[in-house]
Amino acid sequence: MRGAKSATWIAGAIAIALSATACGGSSGGSGAQAGFVRANWGDPQNPLEPANTNEVLGGKVLDQIFMNLKEYDPKTGEAKNAAAESIETTDAQNFTIKIKKGLKFSNGEALTAKSFVDAWNYAALATNKQKNAYFFSDIEGYDKTSPEDGKPTAQTLSGLKVVDDTTFTVKLSKKFGTWPVRLGYKAFAPLPKLFFDKHEEYLKKPVGNGPYAVESYERGKLMKLVPNEHYAGVHKPKNKGVLLQVFTDSNAAYAALQAGNLDVDDDIPAEQIKNAKTDLKGNYFTQPAGIYQAVTFPFYKEEWNKPGMEKVRKGISMAIDRKSITDKIYNGTRTPMVDLTSPVLGEANGYDKNICGDVCTYNPTEAKKLIEEGGGIPGGKLTISYNADKDSHKQWADAACNSINKALGNDNVCVGNPVGTFGDFRNQITKGEMNGPFRAGWQMDYPHIENFLTPLYKTGASSNDGKWSNKEFDKLMDDAAAETDIKKATDIYKQAEKIVIQDAVNIPLFYQNGTVGWSENVSDVALNPFSVPVFSDIKVKG
Amino acid sequence: MGRYVIRRLLQMVPVFIGTTFLIFVMVYAIGDPIAAMFGDRTPDPATAAAIRESLHLNDPLWSQYLQYMAGIFQGDFGTSFNGTPVVELMGNAFPNTIKLTLVAFAIELVVGLTLGVIAGLRRGRIVDTGVLVFTLLVISIPTFVTGYVLQYFIGVKLGWAAPAVSIDVTFDQLLLPGIVLAGVSLAYVSRLTRTSVAENLRSDYIRTATAKGLPRRRVVTVHLMRNSLIPVVTFLGTDIGGLMAGAVVTERIFNIQGVGYQLYQGILRQNSPTVVGFVTILVVVFLAANLLVDLLYAVLDPRIRYA
Numbered sequence: 025m026r027g028a029k030s031a032t033w034i035a036g037a038i039a040i041a042l043s044a045t046a047c048g049g050s051s052g053g054s055g056a057q058a059g060f061v062r063a064n065w066g067d068p069q070n071p072l073e074p075a076n077t078n079e080v081l082g083g084k085v086l087d088q089i090f091m092n093l094k095e096y097d098p099k100t101g102e103a104k105n106a107a108a109e110s111i112e113t114t115d116a117q118n119f120t121i122k123i124k125k126g127l128k129f130s131n132g133e134a135l136t137a138k139s140f141v142d143a144w145n146y147a148a149l150a151t152n153k154q155k156n157a158y159f160f161s162d163i164e165g166y167d168k169t170s171p172e173d174g175k176p177t178a179q180t181l182s183g184l185k186v187v188d189d190t191t192f193t194v195k196l197s198k199k200f201g202t203w204p205v206r207l208g209y210k211a212f213a214p215l216p217k218l219f220f221d222k223h224e225e226y227l228k229k230p231v232g233n234g235p236y237a238v239e240s241y242e243r244g245k246l247m248k249l250v251p252n253e254h255y256a257g258v259h260k261p262k263n264k265g266v267l268l269q270v271f272t273d274s275n276a277a278y279a280a281l282q283a284g285n286l287d288v289d290d291d292i293p294a295e296q297i298k299n300a301k302t303d304l305k306g307n308y309f310t311q312p313a314g315i316y317q318a319v320t321f322p323f324y325k326e327e328w329n330k331p332g333m334e335k336v337r338k339g340i341s342m343a344i345d346r347k348s349i350t351d352k353i354y355n356g357t358r359t360p361m362v363d364l365t366s367p368v369l370g371e372a373n374g375y376d377k378n379i380c381g382d383v384c385t386y387n388p389t390e391a392k393k394l395i396e397e398g399g400g401i402p403g404g405k406l407t408i409s410y411n412a413d414k415d416s417h418k419q420w421a422d423a424a425c426n427s428i429n430k431a432l433g434n435d436n437v438c439v440g441n442p443v444g445t446f447g448d449f450r451n452q453i454t455k456g457e458m459n460g461p462f463r464a465g466w467q468m469d470y471p472h473i474e475n476f477l478t479p480l481y482k483t484g485a486s487s488n489d490g491k492w493s494n495k496e497f498d499k500l501m502d503d504a505a506a507e508t509d510i511k512k513a514t515d516i517y518k519q520a521e522k523i524v525i526q527d528a529v530n531i532p533l534f535y536q537n538g539t540v541g542w543s544e545n546v547s548d549v550a551l552n553p554f555s556v557p558v559f560s561d562i563k564v565k566g
Numbered sequence: 567m568g569r570y571v572i573r574r575l576l577q578m579v580p581v582f583i584g585t586t587f588l589i590f591v592m593v594y595a596i597g598d599p600i601a602a603m604f605g606d607r608t609p610d611p612a613t614a615a616a617i618r619e620s621l622h623l624n625d626p627l628w629s630q631y632l633q634y635m636a637g638i639f640q641g642d643f644g645t646s647f648n649g650t651p652v653v654e655l656m657g658n659a660f661p662n663t664i665k666l667t668l669v670a671f672a673i674e675l676v677v678g679l680t681l682g683v684i685a686g687l688r689r690g691r692i693v694d695t696g697v698l699v700f701t702l703l704v705i706s707i708p709t710f711v712t713g714y715v716l717q718y719f720i721g722v723k724l725g726w727a728a729p730a731v732s733i734d735v736t737f738d739q740l741l742l743p744g745i746v747l748a749g750v751s752l753a754y755v756s757r758l759t760r761t762s763v764a765e766n767l768r769s770d771y772i773r774t775a776t777a778k779g780l781p782r783r784r785v786v787t788v789h790l791m792r793n794s795l796i797p798v799v800t801f802l803g804t805d806i807g808g809l810m811a812g813a814v815v816t817e818r819i820f821n822i823q824g825v826g827y828q829l830y831q832g833i834l835r836q837n838s839p840t841v842v843g844f845v846t847i848l849v850v851v852f853l854a855a856n857l858l859v860d861l862l863y864a865v866l867d868p869r870i871r872y873a
Binding site: 067068069070071078150151152153154155157158170171172173176227242243244245246269270271272273275276277280282283285286413414445446447448450451453454464465466467479486487489 | 721
């Protein structure tokens with residue numbers, strides 16, 4: 025009976041193989057539910073802690089479940105008081121923040137001044153590894169909780185003081201008049217006691233104070249949001265809730281949208297944009313987002329920083345035909361840049377469509393003249409470096425090079441230089457290993473011109489990747505920071521922006537557009553300044 | 567045979583260590599995962615240092631590998647960068663992929679074998695040519711093309727199947743992605759079967775069996791098939807692992823949160839623990855499938871013995 029004996033052994037081998045691979049599978053069911061908005065989502069990159077979320081997928085949830093001291097108007101981008109009753113300062117350095125009375129978290133816990141102070145202290149302490157920790161670097165004491173070298177010497181920020189249940193004060197390490205504008209950013213969200221006491225439990229089902237509360241969360245699959253009965257803000261949900269469904273791919277989500285299995289999709293795949301209007305029967309629009317793509321230069325390399333090079337840099341900028349690239353390659357899902365901020369800011373927060381002027385205007389003859397006057401391109405060769413692993417930067421880099429080559433009448437001047445991975449690309453940048461221009465995209469944290477200037481161009485700033493430095497610019501930035509009147513400060517920031525443009529530090533290319541398509545099942549779909557759908561306003565039919 | 571199995575299981579150990587070490591080195595040697603975590607922004611030095619320390623990134627690579635392996639044997643595959651334990655990701659991903667693989671494997675087995683046997687029995691006739699053309703066609707079209715085309719026409723236009731699999735991943739929804747995934751291997755299976763059947767058809771034992779007066783059905787199913795299946799089983803066995811790993815494309819297209827999707831996400835986000843963990847499991851699957859194939863030989867052909 026050899027056969028039977030073999031069969032036993034095979035059964036044994038199968039058992040071993042299965043025990044190595046088998047995992048208990050269980051999945052809670054969740055089909056379509058009447059009154060709910062079914063929306064496209066992806067797996068967030070970081071744990072769902074407000075100060076640890078620096079990308080859109082996590083941000084999409086936090087936007088729904090938190091109400092910050094301030095919030096940004098979906099239309100104008102203006103920062104308005106939300107949980108804050110008032111935020112006052114007389115010297116642009118000491119702020120007194122009063123929060124509204126009677127606020128509660130979605131689990132019924134009272135929200136007090138301490139909820140904010142504890143959350144901010146947690147975020148600022150290096151050992152908590154929060155990726156948005158630098159947001160708290162303006163508050164006095166950050167150099168103790170997050171020292172550049174060595175272990176933290178303080179557990180809390182000395183600049184934060186709880187006065188009473190609804191009042192706390194903030195002392196910044198230096199003057200920063202527009203600081204309150206950033207308080208709408210989710211890193212500044214308040215946290216309930218649950219977050220500190222039962223952290224694991226919190227991550228499984230986050231608790232906030234926003235328009236929605238998390239009812240259930242199956243990681244990597246689905247989050248069910250329902251209206252938060254304790255919410256006291258102005259954005260009361262007009263639907264029964266939101267189902268955030270994780271899709272593996274934007275094409276899969278788009279197919280589901282077309283088949284009526286999805287209601288809101290804010291990630292229409294680029295190759296479908298051409299058809300989206302007809303496919304979706306007009307239920308589609310696109311608008312500029314707070315994200316742009318640009319190219320900057322290695323100012324730490326002498327050949328790019330010597331006198332005369334500003335003309336060459338300007339010439340390169342003028343040699344790029346932005347309009348035809350956005351039309352032909354991107355089908356209008358990107359918009360040629362005309363300043364260094366974004367249209368989502370609105371003019372009140374520093375967007376100015378006239379500020380870039382001829383530097384951003386395609387003019388091949390003038391471009392060639394300028395480049396020659398400035399002494400030509402160093403070495404006669406130009407590479408534009410970008411990371412090749414995501415977001416298809418190759419397309420624009422090649423197109424921009426093509427445009428530059430055409431303007432200079434020489435096909436061999438400019439080529440794109442792909443770097444394998446994003447991590448490697450960022451590594452080369454931080455180590456100062458770039459030899460020519462490289463991609464310098466920016467995604468805003470909050471809609472104000474300050475966020476588009478300080479991190480990118482101030483001497484020694486965290487994202488000043490080209491290591492550009494200019495005394496006049498730095499002085500204007502300090503002046504603006506010392507100003508308590510936000511309007512006046514914004515004007516000074518705009519003067520500083522002009523210096524960056526005139527020196528052609530950064531070649532602005534395109535604003536990335538947010539896109540959104542929706543099914544016939546819903547109406548009133550809009551995008552906020554962060555290109556996240558305003559879920560609370562969406563109405564479900566029938 | 568028992569000794570043979572034990573010896574094979576022991577042989578797996580060095581293979582397992584070797585492959586996982588290579589994967590580990592490759593994944594951890596490319597780029598700096600910390601730089602990628604912060605987007606287009608230079609990481610805050612204090613935060614970056616704290617994360618680096620918690621992930622043991624300052625230790626030498628061999629020590630990191632030892633710590634990792636020590637964890638694996640305690641069932642701890644580390645934590646993905648978004649805070650989810652990799653084991654939890656696997657618990658979500660593997661059932662989906664196994665389901666998909668089973669569907670694809672069944673399609674491959676039934677359709678591939680049937681086509682192959684029919685073509686082999688009617689060698690040179692119109693049916694044989696038809697199968698040849700069909701398999702050539704299937705092999706030459708890339709999976710993502712078949713995937714998107716079927717998704718669009720059958721899923722979106724005709725509405726016969728859901729274009730994107732729902733989070734519950736039921737078997738009926740997996741039929742379409744199963745066909746797409748099975749496609750290429752199915753073609754190989756039928757070509758292999760066809761050749762093997764056609765060859766064995768002329769062998770002595772078949773002639774004997776026919777001469778004995780056995781009914782044709784019995785000749786084909788018992789005598790012919792049993793011997794002809796050896797090369798096919800070899801292919802099918804190794805293909806189980808291939809299907810699981812190869813599901814990367816199909817899973818993305820049809821919205822199946824399985825192994826392929828997790829691997830893809832892991833690579834895209836430089837999420838090293840996820841990538842190494844999943845590949846390690848796939849290595850085990852490959853090893854187990856190979857062992858199974860070797861053992862099945864004895865069942866199919868008693869002349870093959872194991873000492």
